[in-house]
Amino acid sequence: MHDKQVALVTGANKGIGLETARQLARRGMTALVGARAPERGEEAAQRLRAEGLDARFVRLDVTEPASIAEAARWIETNLGRLDVLVNNAGVLIGTTKPSETNLDELRSLFQVNVFGTIAVTQAMLPLLRRARPAARIVNVSSGTGSLTQSSDPRWEHARINVLAYPAAKAALNMATVQFAKELRETGIKVNAADPGYTATDMTRHHGQPVEEGARASVWLATLDEGGPTGGFFDAKGPVPW
Ligand SMILES: NC(=O)c1ccc[n+]([C@@H]2O[C@H](COP(=O)([O-])OP(=O)(O)OC[C@H]3O[C@@H](n4cnc5c(N)ncnc54)[C@H](OP(=O)(O)O)[C@@H]3O)[C@@H](O)[C@H]2O)c1
DSSP states (O other), X not given: OOOSOEEEXXXXXSHHHHHHHHHHHHTTOEEEEEESSHHHHHHXXXXXXXXTOOEEEEEOOTTOHHHHHHHHHHXXXXXXXXXXXXEOOOOOOOOSOGGGOOHHHHHHHHIIIIIIHHHHHHHHHHHHTTOSSOOEEEEEXXXXXXXXXXXXXXXXXXXXXXXXXXXXXXXXXXXXXXXXXXXXXXXXXXXXXXXXXXXXXXXXXXXXXXXXXXXXXXXXXXXXXXXOOSOEEETTEEOOX
């Protein structure tokens, strides 16, 4: 059995995901760099290895059931279990106002940000159940998925009035609550992370540095036994649902 803790981060070839994999590897974990494109994923894993970290590329397109099943098989064969799953892969498409939202774009976004996350979680659960003392699951959400914040005219991003991305993150938040409830007795903790507005390709490089954006995910991925489950947090603390 592999002696180090094993963390899988989806969408880890760049942005917040790559930084999350880096920070988890710096804490002594084996970081599995999940990526849909082999060249991009292998290159990212190599970058981390060049920094002296234990990182391995795992091909994983969260919208492809065969790729998810193959990734789970690979982890089982090579490492035997999973201690941390960070569901980070996400896309931002369909940024029009609700009345003009294209349903095909809405479906595509849900495929990645919601159904993909649920499918990966279900497939990895048998491996996560083998972690000792217990695994951590982090769903990378967004402050835009908060119903409370989105309906507050005083919220700093109150002018955002799009449907697809916030609706998907709100659905992901509910998935977080329901998985946490089911898994509570196992000790597996499931939480949603709000990275905050972070400079990546998704934001055309506006916002805080990725080191900050990865902070909530890394904290939730490394919670001790007394830590929360079924919550929504940014790097400073709880975010209202
Ligand atoms: N940046 C922000 O301000 C911000 C704020 C709140 C929440 N978030 C969330 O943080 C997470 C990371 O976003 P980011 O800002 O780091 O964006 P990013 O730089 O665009 O990275 C997104 C990652 O997701 C991957 N991905 C997309 N579709 C995928 C699929 N079908 N299967 C597997 N991987 C897929 C991308 O891979 P490719 O390179 O192959 O496209 C990429 O690695 C997302 O869930 C996002 O919604 C970001």
